Amino acid sequence: MNYRQGVFTLAKCEQLAETTYSFVITCHEIASLAKAGQFAHLRVPGFSLRRPISICEVLPQEGAIRVVFDIRGEGTKALATLKSGDSIDIMAPLGNGFSLLEPDKKAIVIGGGIGVPPLLEIAKHYGENSRAVLGFRSKTAVILQNDFASAGCGVHLCTDDGSMGRKGFVTAILKEQLDAEKPDILYACGPRPMLKAVAALAKEYGVRCQLSLEERMACGVGACLGCACKTRKDGKETYSHVCKNGPVFEAEEVVFDE
């Protein structure tokens, strides 16, 4: 485990969608350590617990990381009021990232809503060898599709209400994509029911799959054991921790039982 904590400057703040915001944070040392799929723990003044936000992009040239978050409650609402030039207290990079294969391997990333941002670094890694299946509530929530396209990734979009892209869930498109050409690996982040369905498809098609999970979190470093998630290792169930053992797990390790 190798992370830093400190107060850094927000180089760029943007609103990407109705309730979704993007921060570029200048933090050279953290940027040099960060990998795809890790997260940053953001302090919100006036709140006891930090907010774990996945790292969307690592920008080594700028010595910065980019995080994208959705307003979920009072804490993220307060975060969203920050402006370029403001300072922000973060701990990062935390957790284990995605396992990236050689860039000439084929990958499909599957993202649901605010699960989309951590997948961008994967698309950048595999470039034209990657496909993205991205699902959102509606047109007003769609984010980052151009960023994925710029990475060379083939983007397939769907919305729950059909207001943009195809109407329906990511799993229907994923199945078509798996039938069209079986990739070497899948990566998914999004709501738990989506992850469960993706894990089932990965198993059906016999493709390795990594999932990025989310849980209510306190310390962010594995000290408090708050962010438990049920996993299976060697046939035995246990509680792993999203912050330290995750947030990325092999799909077959994750126990979806509630």
Add this chain to the structure above:
Amino acid sequence: MSNLAVKIAGVTFKNPVITASGTYGFGREYECLYPLSALGGVSLKGMTPAPRMGNPPPRVAETPSGMLNSVGLQNPGVEAFLDNELPYLKDKGTVLIANVAGSTIDEYRSICERLDNSGVHMIELNISCPNVKQGGASFGTSCENAASVVRAVRPMVKHVPLMVKLTPNVTDITAIAQAVEAEGADAVSLINTLLGMRIDIKTRRPILKNNVGGLSGPAIFPVAVRMVWQVASKVKIPVVGMGGITTWQDAVEMMMAGASAIQIGAALFTDPYAPIKIVEGLTKYLDDNGIADINSIVGQVQPW
């Protein structure tokens, strides 16, 4: 340079700042920020004789000025601690406090026996965990039960001091403190978390899967100060104070209430450097006020 060192039941801490059990794992997680030797001591994650899975998630919830947790004593068991964690911790230059729990008196006895001569510097008997169905706080909420568990483990703990961690979820914490003192406890630490609950008004479900959990953080600080003050006036053994301490000023306040040392917990989650900043703040406080020895402020509140 003023003296920051304190002595609790014969054990010397280089400074009075200890990280609280359950908030600092087995000491590895914050080591990339600062060495363990910067701390007076570390109270390690609560251990039981056998591994425990803990409670289902969600286990944490934010509250105004604090948080709830219902981790439920997830731990790898005492043997895994002795094999994998203690060898790593032994030469870190800080006081190691083993926090122990059990579901039965026999379990408390066996774990104390196992740890007594293991190399840890102190045993903290956890009779105050609010998140387990058997044992835990059920031993700490009556004088009879608290006395009986301390009586049972006392002969097992011969090489290191025995500190008993008390729950605030009682009518009179001073009676429990006196009961464990009478059975030979060498120190008491207080307070563990206050039992609390949050409900998601959209789903009408408690946020914690365990329904209820322990409240910690600045919200409980005044309760902790009051209880430390009350207990310190009723027992002769040292009191280690904790509950919502966030700043060096809180630490001074807690010590003036009667704490010989303090533990930091939830503050770490807001600022992982909190214990270090508190040590620095205490050093400056002593220097600025011409106080030669931190021990001279312990219990020095002048009540009206």
